[in-house]
Amino acid sequence: MQGERVPPLHARIGLACYKCFKDEDIRLSRCSGCHRISYCSSECQKLDWRQHKAMCKALSGIEKNNPMAVATLFFSLPSEPTTDLNVLHNMTETHAANILGFCERSLQRQPNVLERNIVGWEPRCMVCTRTDQLIRMEAAKNGTTSEVPKKLIPCSRCDLSFCCSPAHWEAARALHHGPSCEDGHDGLSHCDMNREVRADLKFAEVMAGAHDESGQFRWAPERLKSSWSSLVGLSWEGEFGDEMRRSVGVPQERPMGPWVRAASEHLSMPMSILYALEKLNDDDAWTKKHTLTIHILGGTMTEITAAPMLEEILHRLSEVKTLKLVLCGPEMEGNHIPRLIPLETCPDCTRLGRKRIHEHVSDTYHGYVKNKGTKFEKPDLCIAFNSGASQASMHSWPATFKILVDRKIPSLFTAYNREEAEGEAALLRKAGATLLPALGPIKNPWGSIKVIPEPNKIYGFYAANGWLAGGFKQ
Numbered sequence: 001m002q003g004e005r006v007p008p009l010h011a012r013i014g015l016a017c018y019k020c021f022k023d024e025d026i027r028l029s030r031c032s033g034c035h036r037i038s039y040c041s042s043e044c045q046k047l048d049w050r051q052h053k054a055m056c057k058a059l060s061g062i063e064k065n066n067p068m069a070v071a072t073l074f075f076s077l078p079s080e081p082t083t084d085l086n087v088l089h090n091m092t093e094t095h096a097a098n099i100l101g102f103c104e105r106s107l108q109r110q111p112n113v114l115e116r117n118i119v120g121w122e123p124r125c126m127v128c129t130r131t132d133q134l135i136r137m138e139a140a141k142n143g144t145t146s147e148v149p150k151k152l153i154p155c156s157r158c159d160l161s162f163c164c165s166p167a168h169w170e171a172a173r174a175l176h177h178g179p180s181c182e183d184g185h186d187g188l189s190h191c192d193m194n195r196e197v198r199a200d201l202k203f204a205e206v207m208a209g210a211h212d213e214s215g216q217f218r219w220a221p222e223r224l225k226s227s228w229s230s231l232v233g234l235s236w237e238g239e240f241g242d243e244m245r246r247s248v249g250v251p252q253e254r255p256m257g258p259w260v261r262a263a264s265e266h267l268s269m270p271m272s273i274l275y276a277l278e279k280l281n282d283d284d285a286w287t288k289k290h291t292l293t294i295h296i297l298g299g300t301m302t303e304i305t306a307a308p309m310l311e312e313i314l315h316r317l318s319e320v321k322t323l324k325l326v327l328c329g330p331e332m333e334g335n336h337i338p339r340l341i342p343l344e345t346c347p348d349c350t351r352l353g354r355k356r357i358h359e360h361v362s363d364t365y366h367g368y369v370k371n372k373g374t375k376f377e378k379p380d381l382c383i384a385f386n387s388g389a390s391q392a393s394m395h396s397w398p399a400t401f402k403i404l405v406d407r408k409i410p411s412l413f414t415a416y417n418r419e420e421a422e423g424e425a426a427l428l429r430k431a432g433a434t435l436l437p438a439l440g441p442i443k444n445p446w447g448s449i450k451v452i453p454e455p456n457k458i459y460g461f462y463a464a465n466g467w468l469a470g471g472f473k474q
Contacts, residue, residue, distance in 0.1 A: 005208070006114065009453065010201050011037070012121045015159060018052070019044035021205060034059040035132055036118050055115040058106035062099070063137050069102045070137055077134070081127035081171040089457050091129045096120060096456040120455030123152050125164040126172040129458065135164060158194035160453065175459065183417065183461040185449050193451060193461060196261065200450055203258035217262035219244060220308040224348050225316045228287040231275050236260050236449055240267070261450040268465040269303070269385060270312040271446035276412040277381055279438050280473045286380060291322040293377070297365045297384040297400065299327030307343060307358065314345070314354055322355045326379070330396075332362040366399040369407075382411040385465055389413065390423025401431035405474070412439055413469040414447070416462040417454070424469035439471025 010016040014030060016023035017040035028038040031045070033056040039045040062069045076091050099119050103111055111119070124131045130138075135150050152162035153169060161176055163169040176190050184193040207217045221243060241256045244263065250256060273294055277286055286292070292313070296303050304327065314323050326338075343356040361368050369376050382404060389397040404411045413428065415421040421441040428435060435441075444467055451461035 007037075007117070008201050008204065009121060009197065010160075012117050013123050013160075014038040017041075017044055019048040031056060033057065034118075035136070036122060051114070054107055055103065055111065055118065058103040059099075059118075059133075061106055062102050063133060063140075069098070070141075072098055073134060073137070074141075077130065078128050081125075081168050083127060083171065083175045085459055088127070088129060088459070092124060092458055093456045095124075095129060095131075096122075117455075121453070123154075123162045124458055125152060125168055126161055126176060126458045127168050128164060130164045155191060155194070158191045158198065160194040160197060161191065161458070181461070182443075183451060183454075183463075183466070190459060194453070196257070197451065197453060197461075199258050200261055203262060207262070216265070217259065218266055218305075218309065219247065219259075219263040220267075221312055221315060222247070222346055222348075223315065225318060227318055228284060228316060231271065231278060231446065236264050236446075261448075265448040265450045265464050266306040266309045267312065268444070268446055268448045269306050270310050272385075272412070272414055272444060272465050272468075273310075273313060273381060273383055274316060275444075275446050276383065276410075276439060276471055279436060280381070280410045280412075280471060287317050288319040289380070290320070291324055292317065292320045293324045293326070293379040295326045295328060295365070295379040295382045297328055297382055298331075298387050299329035299360070300331045303327050303385065304360075311346060311349070311356060314349055314356065321353065322357065324357045324359070326359040326361065326368075328361040328363060328365050328368045330362065330364060332360050334360060334362045364396050364400060366403045369403050378407065378409055380410065382409050384411075384413045386416055386420075387413055387424065387469075388415075388420065389469075390420055390427055397427070398431065401428060401433070405432045405472070408474055410471075410473040412471040414444060414465040415441075415467045415469045416464070417460070418467055421467035421469040428470045428472065433470065433472040434474050435470040435472050440468035441470060442468050444468045 007018055008016070008021060010023055011018045011021050014028070014037055016038070017026070017028060018037040019039060022040050026040045028040055030038050031052070036059060037052070039048070073095065076094055078091070082088065096119050100111055100116065103115070103119070122131050130152075132151050135152070139150060150164070152164055153166070155161045155176065163172050179189055180187045181190045181193050184190070188196070203217070221240065223243065237256065237260055240263065241260055244259055245252070245256055248259065250259060310325060311323070314320060339360045341358040341360060343358055344350070345354055345356055363371070365382070387397065403409075413424050415424055418441070425435060425441040444465055447466035448464040451463045451466070454460045454462055
């Protein structure tokens with residue numbers, strides 16, 4: 001329903017009530033139809049039944065009366081455990097696509113986002129991709145249904161990864177507990193990253209209960225830096241931890257991890273902009289401009305919501321007097337005529353006569369440039385946050401790539417993960433861009449460190465602006 005929160009990850013995989021999201025000091029019961037989600041009470045289940053009913057019947061019907069579906073789902077299961085991630089991810093993506101296809105035929109419509117989430121994040125064995133449903137179907141096939149139903153075994157440390165047997169956990173141990181998960185940070189293992197995800201879920205619940213029904217914690221630094229200093233070699237915790245602790249009043253003995261990770265989701269925008277400007281310029285002349293102009297491509301409500309955090313650009317550039325941001329994208333409200341929106345600045349910036357100006361344009365960027373004609377002014381940077389250019393809207397992005405390359409506009413594209421980053425990098429090179437190695441495709445040192453497990457996979461995470469897809473200035 002509109003206005004309700006999307007069930008968080010632990011609710012999607014049955015570790016929290018799918019209706020009220022509670023997961024502590026309660027007894028959860030699995031839905032007896034689909035066995036995928038859980039409820040803390042019959043009251044929560046009744047309240048959710050109208051929304052869940054259709055997908056529940058579609059999912060349960062797969063194993064009850066669809067022999068073709070059963071045969072299809074078992075076809076690609078490996079006979080032995082494997083730690084080859086390409087093989088595992090291909091199997092999970094194929095399995096999820098098959099499940100959604102069967103459900104679509106049953107529903108006689110495409111599953112909505114909530115329904116797709118239940119399938120995308122369905123728990124599965126880390127080394128053979130079996131799910132609880134496949135285990136039940138396998139038991140029925142082998143005539144062992146009279147025994148106690150076998151279920152996936154969760155990791156005792158993180159509860160977010162699973163295997164179908166102790167033997168498979170032994171096979172998965174190095175993969176799960178080994179060092180340096182690529183999509184993580186600070187050399188943490190896959191299991192350690194899962195534990196951070198659980199901590200972040202609990203933090204989001206506290207924030208939602210306290211003041212923000214979206215569960216998002218937003219924090220904008222208030223101090224002004226006296227001069228520009230390089231971002232190379234700095235870290236989220238080191239740069240913001242102490243200041244945030246003082247700002248929000250967290251006791252000294254409590255870790256700042258959940259707070260910093262939550263704040264990084266929106267602060268990754270200004271920090272990625274500043275990092276790109278530093279890498280794209282040969283000197284620091286850009287830090288001393290009177291007006292700094294940034295064009296944000298594919299702008300959406302996400303960038304509008306992050307407006308207070310984007311003032312961090314001014315706070316780190318003491319000599320810049322005006323920050324002009326042009327948010328351009330088909331999803332922006334209005335029409336092709338730009339809407340100029342002066343924004344308030346913090347008290348210190350106001351006292352110093354500094355300004356923030358936002359311009360909203362409902363158009364593609366190449367359309368915006370064409371409509372401006374001879375009045376178009378080259379910005380200091382064009383940036384597209386998590387554009388998805390290699391996976392969605394592929395028909396419109398190539399024309400924008402061409403404009404950026406032909407006009408030699410300094411640009412940067414970010415992505416959620418390695419796969420998207422490498423896909424966008426290939427498209428940018430195809431358009432003629434010469435990518436700077438320091439700007440991608442590579443892990444973004446200022447990408448959000450609030451990560452989410454990848455859907456339809458058993459290993460890996462994604463994050464807002466987690467990767468730099470490519471930066472260029474030719």
